Amino acid sequence: MITRFITEVSATFNPFLPRAKTARLFLSFLPPNARQTMKIDTKLLPKTSRESSFIQLKFKDGKQMKLDAEKLGIKGVVEEVDRHSRILSRQEELNGN
Amino acid sequence: MPPRIHPPSRTICSLREPQRSTPRQRQYATATAITPAASYGQMTASSPPIARHPPTQPPSYKPPEFRKSQLLRQYASLLKSTPLILLFQHNNLKANEWVGIRRELSAALQKVNAVRAAAGHTAEPLADAIKMQIIQTGIFAAALRVVEFYKPESQSSSSSIDPTDPATPSSATVPVFSSSGDGLTHTLSRAAHEAVADTRTAHALAPLLSGPLCLLTFPSVSPQHMKAALSILSPSPPKFPAPTRRANPGWHDAAIQSGLQKLLLLGARVEGKVFDVDGAKWVGSIDGGLEGLRAQLVAMLTSVGGGVTNTLESAGRSIYFTVEGRRTMLEDEQKEASGEMPKKP
Numbered sequence: 001m002i003t004r005f006i007t008e009v010s011a012t013f014n015p016f017l018p019r020a021k022t023a024r025l026f027l028s029f030l031p032p033n034a035r036q037t038m039k040i041d042t043k044l045l046p047k048t049s050r051e052s053s054f055i056q057l058k059f060k061d062g063k064q065m066k067l068d069a070e071k072l073g074i075k076g077v078v079e080e081v082d083r084h085s086r087i088l089s090r091q092e093e094l095n096g097n
Numbered sequence: 098m099p100p101r102i103h104p105p106s107r108t109i110c111s112l113r114e115p116q117r118s119t120p121r122q123r124q125y126a127t128a129t130a131i132t133p134a135a136s137y138g139q140m141t142a143s144s145p146p147i148a149r150h151p152p153t154q155p156p157s158y159k160p161p162e163f164r165k166s167q168l169l170r171q172y173a174s175l176l177k178s179t180p181l182i183l184l185f186q187h188n189n190l191k192a193n194e195w196v197g198i199r200r201e202l203s204a205a206l207q208k209v210n211a212v213r214a215a216a217g218h219t220a221e222p223l224a225d226a227i228k229m230q231i232i233q234t235g236i237f238a239a240a241l242r243v244v245e246f247y248k249p250e251s252q253s254s255s256s257s258i259d260p261t262d263p264a265t266p267s268s269a270t271v272p273v274f275s276s277s278g279d280g281l282t283h284t285l286s287r288a289a290h291e292a293v294a295d296t297r298t299a300h301a302l303a304p305l306l307s308g309p310l311c312l313l314t315f316p317s318v319s320p321q322h323m324k325a326a327l328s329i330l331s332p333s334p335p336k337f338p339a340p341t342r343r344a345n346p347g348w349h350d351a352a353i354q355s356g357l358q359k360l361l362l363l364g365a366r367v368e369g370k371v372f373d374v375d376g377a378k379w380v381g382s383i384d385g386g387l388e389g390l391r392a393q394l395v396a397m398l399t400s401v402g403g404g405v406t407n408t409l410e411s412a413g414r415s416i417y418f419t420v421e422g423r424r425t426m427l428e429d430e431q432k433e434a435s436g437e438m439p440k441k442p
Contacts, residue, residue: 015186015363016373018304024186027361028309032189035358042361047373 001029001078002085005060007038013053013069014045022069023053026077059084158287165236166285172232172240173284180368181315181323183377184305185330186361187231194356198330199229201348202313205325205340213321218388223315223322231311238306240284242293245300245369249282249289301371305363318367320383327381331362336382 011027013020027042034040045051055077057065063084067077150156159166176182190198206224214222282288297303313326324337329348332339340348347353365377372380383390 015305016301016371018298020304021307024308028186028188030188032191032359033355034189035355040358044361044363044374046375047364047371 002082002089003030003034003038005085005088006057006081007060008041008056008058009034009038010041010043010056011053011069012043012045012051014047014049014051016047017050017053019070020053022072022074022077023055025074026055026069029074029078057081059088061088155281155283155286157283157285158290159285161285165233168233168236169240169243170284172237173243175312175314176240176244179314179316181318181380182366183313183315183323183326183330184302184363184365185311185313186363187309187311188359188361189309190356190359191352194352194359197347197350197353198356198360201345201353202227202229202326202329204347205329205345206322209322209325220317223317223319226316227314227322227326229311229313231309234306234308234310237310238300238303239293241300241302241306242296243284243289246296247289247292302364302366310363318380320381320389323377323381327362327378330357330360333378336378 328337
């Protein structure tokens with residue numbers, strides 16, 4: 001997963017639901033130095049809550065993304081993030097950096 | 098006159114020309130004649146009273162030489178021996194961050210030990226036994242299922258027969274020890290495997306067991322140690338304040354701080370019950386631990402008892418005062434009377 005262009009992550013999930021696995025895996029996919037390069041905000045819901053888990057992302061170009069983690073699955077989430085990140089990396093290359 | 102040398106018998110012919118002989122199983126008739134054959138019952142039913150394996154290594158259903166079999170055993174014994182477990186998710190911590198976190202944790206726990214020793218608690222110090230370890234989630238889930246859902250009935254009479262005891266009759270059936278491993282009840286046995294085969298999602302902790310996970314295990318439920326550990330690992334200001342920079346400068350190191358940001362408390366398992374983060378914090382906030390709770394209960398009961406005895410006593414005491422007052426009054430009258438009496442004669 002390309003994480004260079006993410007500036008802000010906020011994940012909300014109830015770990016006691018099996019579907020929260022996606023959000024938790026997404027957090028574990030971020031690199032070890034992620035806390036220095038982006039703002040990460042994790043919110044754990046109580047055990048009884050039935051709210052669905054979601055991930056909110058902000059990119060360097062200001063694009064915001066709200067991903068329904070339960071429906072997409074971890075592969076879908078990675079695909080969505082990479083789709084935008086590839087566009088950004090191509091722009092970066094064309095600008096001559 | 099017929100020739101005196103007989104033509105060779107059929108057996109010798111076949112020995113001479115083995116290529117022409119039909120392939121046939123050799124039969125050693127003499128051998129069976131010498132050794133008496135075992136009876137049918139002996140061959141099928143009886144087993145000699147010899148243990149086929151050391152008692153500490155019963156035959157295993159899962160291949161025991163695999164790492165995951167041994168991990169299963171290890172996790173099952175961990176779950177049985179540690180009533181208090183905190184579950185954390187670790188997101189790509191580096192080695193030096195792990196080292197720092199473990200160091201700070203053990204320092205804080207040693208401090209709790211010292212405080213408890215100073216307060217006069219005689220219980221053995223726990224700090225050395227509190228461990229933080231990363232687990233393989235799938236195998237841990239299997240071990241959890243074995244521990245929670247597999248309850249073998251108590252082994253009756255199986256331990257009463259000792260195969261090495263000469264007094265044991267040779268016809269006695271040694272309980273377990275069939276080569277297929279029937280009747281064994283340990284963690285790796287076939288019985289355990291089959292008992293938990295269809296409980297894959299039944300436990301409340303099962304959804305937590307995915308992704309990178311580590312455990313903090315306490316050998317006994319000690320909220321004081323838990324409070325210290327929580328205030329180190331996931332401080333939340335009102336009840337679990339982070340150590341101040343003056344008291345514990347090591348905790349504010351960059352490596353430890355970046356490691357702690359990546360450590361995420363998910364839940365707890367306290368004496369078989371599953372708690373979420375708030376529940377875990379509630380358990381950690383019990384003042385004084387189990388002894389503290391007991392002391393509170395005793396104090397409450399004694400105060401209630403004192404009240405009851407006071408109420409019950411008060412009636413008797415008032416009667417006593419009344420009677421005593423009456424007695425002194427009578428005595429005074431008597432004195433007065435006796436004081437007057439000697440004057441008269």
